[in-house]
Amino acid sequence: MTNLRKIILIPALVIVFISGFFSCGVDRWPEYAHMTALDTWMYDIMQQNYLWYQDLPSYDDVNLFQEPATFLSKVKSKNDSYSFVDSVMETPLPSYGFDYSLVRNPDIDxxxxxxxxxxxPGSPAATVLKRGDWIVKVDTSYISKKYESQLLQGIKPLEVTLGKYQLVPPTEPPVEGEEEEDIYRVVPVGEPVEIGAAVPLVDNPIHCKEILTLTDGTKAGYLMYNSFTAGTKDNLEKYNTELREWSNELYQKNINKVILDLRYNKGGSIECAQLLSTMLVSSYYLNQTMAFLEYNDKNTDKDVTLTFDSELLSPSGKNLDLATLIVLISGETTGAPEMLMHCLNGKIQKLIAIGSSTKGQNVATEQFINEEFQWSVNPVVATIYDSEHDTYPGFKPTYAVNASTDYLTFLPFGDEKEALLSVALGVLNGTYPPKEEETEETTKAQFKIEKSAISPASRRFTGGLRLK
Structure with a gap:
């Protein structure tokens, strides 16, 4: 599409507005052409590639002077909650390297x-913090809305006072004849500690991996996998290589039971989902159909059938021919991990999900980068179908478990007492679900989460399911 056509199709009101400048004898068109160029570029990309391109408004009905995110929200289909725009950053933002959730202090309003x-791992925060810790003070002040921003947006070294969730004595003597209830509070512990200055960080999607011993002496692999990301700009296969090495380690130890922790996994590339699926699937299904990708009617030549491709394992990866796969999931799990679970369901002897239902996404986005403006648009471009050519909803857990109802079991990933991992081990050991008479009451959280915050550096991929 030529620039002339773009100019002609600009809404009439905009032309009248700009013509006011021409009447003064000053040609300011280049200035406004630049202002509309990014939105025009996005619109042209979507006209050709967008899965629901028929739902796009005409040029006459769009405002090309809007910010990218606003423009996309105005033109995309009502069916679309997945397309997004993003800036393209050469260097990650500085970060302390931790996420947190805020709960009210019951003793201070x-x-x-x-x-x-x-x-x-390896962040400034990692030297003093671990998952399940509490921060009660920042620079000697209790956390308020004013000081909370320093946890996420600060750059200089940060002094914090840590706390521990524990049983505390009642403030009043018990009433005679009434049963006394346990009271838990977050209690400050120790002297303040310093988190080092924020630095640019890249979060490895392979967050934690362990080999765990079951009660019968057999082994199970545990992998906390946070995004389906192949590698870095400098090493395109860095993380896929680590996945292959992990599968080889389990293969050498004859481990055919895996606990795959996807609760914080918000998606990533289809190629990574294909690779990991090929590692985990029953060997009978190697090189058979895994899924179908279908594009809009302008791009049917891109339609593709994915297989559990054994060639992807080369050079060091192995197919584990799993007997049991346990996936730990949450409401944050979406896109690529959902594709993996639906494509593996029925192709492993046992696939058990623990946690809460996933979001549900069976469409893929593709990234298009505008180098001039350093922005990308990521429209939905294809529908994903499983091997039976069926679409799929969110993945429902076999055992619904809320991982945050007991702060005493809110522990680091890989800790065998951590809420979801302990249930997974119970399933493998045959002790979960417990018999009714053996069920014990747990200590329920007494606090309501008011806000959750994610560090820029641990902003795991949020595109759901992408092609590149």
Missing amino acids: TAYNALITYVI
Whole structure:
């Protein structure tokens, strides 16, 4: 499409507005052409590639002077909650490297305690924090809305006071004849500690891997996998290589039971999902159909059939021919991990899901980068079907478990007492679900989460399911 056509199709009101500048004898068209160029570029990309391109408004009905995210929200289909725009950054933003959730301090009306939900290995935060810790003070002040921003947006070294969730004595003597209830509080512990200055960080999607011993002496592999990301800009296969090495380690030890932790996995590339699926699937299905990708009617030549491709394992990866796969999932799990689970369901002897239902996404986005403006648009371009050529909803858990109802079991990933992992081990050991008479009451969380915050560096891929 030529620039002339773009100019002609600009809404009439915009032309009248610009013509006011021409009447003054000053040609300011180049300035406004630049202002509309990014939205025009996005619109042209979507006209050709968008799965629901028929739902796009005409040029006459769009405002090309809007910010990219606003423009996309105005033109995309009502069926679409997956397309997105993003800036293209050469260097990651500085970060301390931890995520947290805020809960109110029950003893101070305006104060909060911050529960550490995630820590990037090797980050400044990792020297003093781990998942399940609490921060009760920042620079000697209790956490308020004013000081909370320093946890996420600060750059300089940060002094924090840690706390521990524990049983505390009642403040009043018990009433005679009444049963006394346990009271748990977050209690400050120790002297303040320092988190080093924020630095640019890249979060490895292979967050944690362990080999766990079951009660019968057999082994199970545990993998906390946070995004389906192949590698870095400098090493395109860096993380896929680590996955292959992990599968080879389990293969050499004859491990055919895996616990795959996807609760924080918000998606990533189809190629990574294909690779990991090929590692885990029953060997009978190697090189058979895994899924179908179908594009709009302008791009049917791109339609493809994916297989559990054994060539992807080369040079060091192995097919584990799993007997049992347990997936730990949550409401944050979406896109690529959902594709993996639906494509493997029925192709492993046992596939058991623990946690809460996933979001449900069976369409893929593709990234298109505008180098001039350093922005990308990521429209939905294809529908994903399983091997039976069926679409699929969110993945429902076999055992519904809320991982945050007991702060005493809110522990680091890979800890055998951590809420979801302990249930998974119980399933493998045959002790879960417990018999009714053996069920014990748990200590329920006494606090309501007011807000969850994610560090820029641990902003795991949020595109759901992408092609590139």
